[in-house]
Amino acid sequence: MTEKANLGGAPSERNESQSDRRPDSAGASCGSPSPTTGRSEPTFDSVRSFCLHILESGDLESKLVPPKGRDGKPLVDGPGPAVFVDRPARQDHIQIRSGADRLPNLNELRDPHARSVCVERFANHELMAVELFAWALVAYPDMPPGLRRGLLHVLEEEQGHVRLYLDRLSGLGSGLGQSALSDYFWQQVPGIHASSNGPASFLCVMGLTFEQANLDFSLLYRDAFRQNGDDESARALDIVHRDEIGHVRLAARWLEKVAHAAGDDEDGDTLTRLYDEFVPFPLSAARAKGRRFEVSARKRAGLSDAFIEHVRTAKPYKPRRGGDDVAESRV
Ligand SMILES: [Fe+2]
Ligand SMILES: [Fe+2]
Numbered sequence: 001m002t003e004k005a006n007l008g009g010a011p012s013e014r015n016e017s018q019s020d021r022r023p024d025s026a027g028a029s030c031g032s033p034s035p036t037t038g039r040s041e042p043t044f045d046s047v048r049s050f051c052l053h054i055l056e057s058g059d060l061e062s063k064l065v066p067p068k069g070r071d072g073k074p075l076v077d078g079p080g081p082a083v084f085v086d087r088p089a090r091q092d093h094i095q096i097r098s099g100a101d102r103l104p105n106l107n108e109l110r111d112p113h114a115r116s117v118c119v120e121r122f123a124n125h126e127l128m129a130v131e132l133f134a135w136a137l138v139a140y141p142d143m144p145p146g147l148r149r150g151l152l153h154v155l156e157e158e159q160g161h162v163r164l165y166l167d168r169l170s171g172l173g174s175g176l177g178q179s180a181l182s183d184y185f186w187q188q189v190p191g192i193h194a195s196s197n198g199p200a201s202f203l204c205v206m207g208l209t210f211e212q213a214n215l216d217f218s219l220l221y222r223d224a225f226r227q228n229g230d231d232e233s234a235r236a237l238d239i240v241h242r243d244e245i246g247h248v249r250l251a252a253r254w255l256e257k258v259a260h261a262a263g264d265d266e267d268g269d270t271l272t273r274l275y276d277e278f279v280p281f282p283l284s285a286a287r288a289k290g291r292r293f294e295v296s297a298r299k300r301a302g303l304s305d306a307f308i309e310h311v312r313t314a315k316p317y318k319p320r321r322g323g324d325d326v327a328e329s330r331v
Pocket of ligand 1: 126129157158161240244
């Protein structure tokens with residue numbers, strides 16, 4: 001493997017205890033090869049070892065294994081030391097790197113190659129989401145149990161999104177790793193980890209920036225695929241859109257709780273204040289939307305009118321061209 005996973009411990013505000021794990025030091029997750037399949041059978045029995053399995057395994061199959069014990073029972077979510085991972089393990093052909101190629105225009109989606117380029121980008125976003133939810137669950141073991149259950153549920157839905165897009169890629173005669181894969185979501189990890197409240201910062205990055213933006217992008221591309229004759233891709237995007245509403249709702253509902261701020265803003269909007277306080281630079285509300293702004297999806301996700309308007313009118317720090325542009329801000 002050529003992954004750059006670093007499983008050493010930068011200090012965590014919420015956790016004194018650090019682990020000095022290294023890729024393939026395993027212990028938690030990878031068992032011996034099965035005599036019948038020849039593949040390594042996962043042996044995790046806790047949320048922690050399941051998440052480390054995702055982060056330490058470079059292959060897609062391992063990252064998409066469901067969060068269940070060998071006997072099919074729910075995983076135990078016991079206490080454990082905080083682990084900081086700055087990069088996930090990835091096999092060579094699905095390695096991530098900085099920068100992103102231009103996405104095809106919407107009116108190019110009649111072309112199967114253009115379709116597969118878009119779907120591959122979406123699949124990589126979903127895979128990074130799987131990894132980052134696993135990251136948060138091992139980085140912040142002291143998060144409230146209800147939030148941890150919610151994040152694990154979201155992680156499983158993100159695995160479903162990866163599978164949806166992989167199926168579409170297969171149908172289009174392509175697969176993950178045909179073009180360069182961006183590390184854009186992972187670029188936000190140092191900022192989250194440096195925050196005075198890591199869980200709050202994580203919710204702002206994933207739920208209230210990337211997943212909120214995807215409320216717009218998923219419908220924009222759903223309609224574009226449909227208009228260009230690809231109903232199967234449109235159906236996948238519609239499923240993702242509906243799931244993302246729940247993911248955004250989870251982040252909004254828990255942000256006030258983890259920031260201990262419920263109801264303390266008499267003259268303003270608590271969600272807006274907390275978002276601006278905990279979203280790490282260079283992200284901002286301007287990255288939490290696409291060019292088509294879906295108010296009703298945001299309302300269904302429980303976002304306040306004031307926060308919706310804050311995002312709708314947000315301007316970027318400065319105009320950007322190329323590279324990791326706003327088209328990367330989606331899950
Ligand atoms: Fe997703
Ligand atoms: Fe999501």
